[in-house]
Amino acid sequence: MKQSDYAVVVGIAHYPLFHADLGGPVNDAQHFVEWLVTEEDQGGAGVPAEHVTTIVIPVPAPDPNHLEAADGQDPLPIVENILAAFENLREKVQDLHREGGSEERLYIFLAGHGFSVDTEQLGIEEPVLLMSNAEQGFWPHFAGHYCAEWFVKSGLFQEVVLFMDCCRNEPLINFPLSLPSWGTSTDQTRAKKFYGFATKWAQKSREQIIDGMTQGVFTWSLLKALRGDVTDSEGRVTEKE
Numbered sequence: 283m284k285q286s287d288y289a290v291v292v293g294i295a296h297y298p299l300f301h302a303d304l305g306g307p308v309n310d311a312q313h314f315v316e317w318l319v320t321e322e323d324q325g326g327a328g329v330p331a332e333h334v335t336t337i338v339i340p341v342p343a344p345d346p347n348h349l350e351a352a353d354g355q356d357p358l359p360i361v362e363n364i365l366a367a368f369e370n371l372r373e374k375v376q377d378l379h380r381e382g383g384s385e386e387r388l389y390i391f392l393a394g395h396g397f398s399v400d401t402e403q404l405g406i407e408e409p410v411l412l413m414s415n416a417e418q419g420f421w422p423h424f425a426g427h428y429c430a431e432w433f434v435k436s437g438l439f440q441e442v443v444l445f446m447d448c449c450r451n452e453p454l455i456n457f458p459l460s461l462p463s464w465g466t467s468t469d470q471t472r473a474k475k476f477y478g479f480a481t482k483w484a485q486k487s488r489e490q491i492i493d494g495m496t497q498g499v500f501t502w503s504l505l506k507a508l509r510g511d512v513t514d515s516e517g518r519v520t521e522k523e
Contacts, residue, residue, distance in 0.1 A: 284328045286386040288375070288439075289318050290367050292411065292424075293338045294360065294394030299417035305496030306489035307393035308340045310447055313497070314391045317505055325509040329389070335367045339394075339414045360413045364424050375438045387441040388433055388473075392426045393498060396448025398483060407483060409450045427477070434473045444477045447498040449486045478504065 293311025295304045315336055320326020339360060375385050395412040410423040430444040480487035480500035488499045 284322075284386065285330060285333075286384065287327065287329045287333060287389070288371060288385065288387075289315075289327075289329055289334045289389035289391070290364075290371065291315050291318070291334065291336045291389075291391045292360075292364060292393065294411070294414050296339045296341045296414055297395060297412070297416060299415060300395070300412075302395065303341045304394065304489065305341075306498040306501070307447070308338045309495055310393045310498045310501035311336065311338050311391065313505055314445075314501060317508060318389060327389070327508075335371070337363050337367060360415070361422055361424055368429060372436075372438065379438065385439050387443060388439045390426060390430055390442070390444045391447075392424070392445070393447040393501065396446065396450060396487075397421070397423075398450045409446055409448070409479060411446065411448055430475065430477065434475050437471055437473065439473050441474045441476075444475070445501075445504060446478075447480045447487060447500045447504075450479065450481050450483055451486045 291311050291314055293307035293309075295307045297303055315334055317325075318327045318329045318334055319331045320328070322328040337360070371388075375383075378385060392411045394414075395416070396409060397412060399408045399410060408425055409427055410425050413422040413424065416422055426444060426446050430442050433439055434442045478500075480498065489496055490499060491497075492499075492502050
C-alpha cells in the first residue's frame with residue numbers, strides 16, 4: 283500500500299433548492315474510492331482506506347408515508363465539511379513533516395454541478411464545485427483548483443492530482459470566489475501536479491446510463507484508463523469502449 287498517499291473525494295448529487303438533482307456524482311465518487319483503495323497489482327492506486335476521506339450527498343430516497351419530509355430537509359453544510367476535511371489533512375501532514383515524514387501524493391476528486399469564474403480577484407479562470415444548498419441567485423461553491431494549487435505550493439506533498447467531474451459552463455465575470463483562509467509560506471520545492479477536468483472551459487460535462495447506472499462520462503472513461511482497460515486502436519479510452 284502507498285502509506286504516504288492521501289485522498290479527499292466529494293460527490294454531490296442532491297440540490298433540493300436548485301431543483302436539479304444528478305444521478306452520477308455519488309456513483310462516481312464511490313467508484314473512484316474503490317479504485318483508490320484497490321491494490322496496485324490489481325489495477326488500483328493502493329491508497330490505505332484510512333487515508334481516504336469521502337463526502338457524498340446522495341439524493342434521499344422518498345418516504346411514501348412522508349413525501350413532504352424529503353423535500354423539506356435542510357441541505358448539509360457541505361462547504362464546511364469539505365474545508366474541515368482538508369484542514370484535518372493539512373494538520374496531520376504537517377505533523378508528519380515535523381517528525382521527518384515525506385508524504386507523496388494527494389488525490390482530490392470532486393463531482394457534482396459546477397461552473398466557471400473569470401475573476402480579477404486572482405487573475406485566473408477558476409472552475410468551482412457547486413454546493414448542495416445552492417439556489418437561484420445563491421451559488422455557494424468550493425474552489426477545487428485553488429485548493430489543489432495551495433497544496434502544490436505548500437510543499438506538503440510531492441505530487442498533487444486533481445480531477446473535477448463537473449460543468450465549467452456559465453463563466454461569471456468577477457463573481458466573488460469563496461476561498462479558504464489558509465495561510466502558508468510557499469515552499470521552495472513545489473509539488474508536481476496533474477489536473478483533469480471533465481470538459482473544456484465554458485462547456486458542460488455529461489452523465490449517462492453506463493453498465494446499468496448513471497455515471498459521469500469523464501469519471502467512467504478516467505477509471506478505465508487508470509485501470510489499464512481496453513482502449514481503441516490508437517490507444518485511447520473512449521465512452522464507446
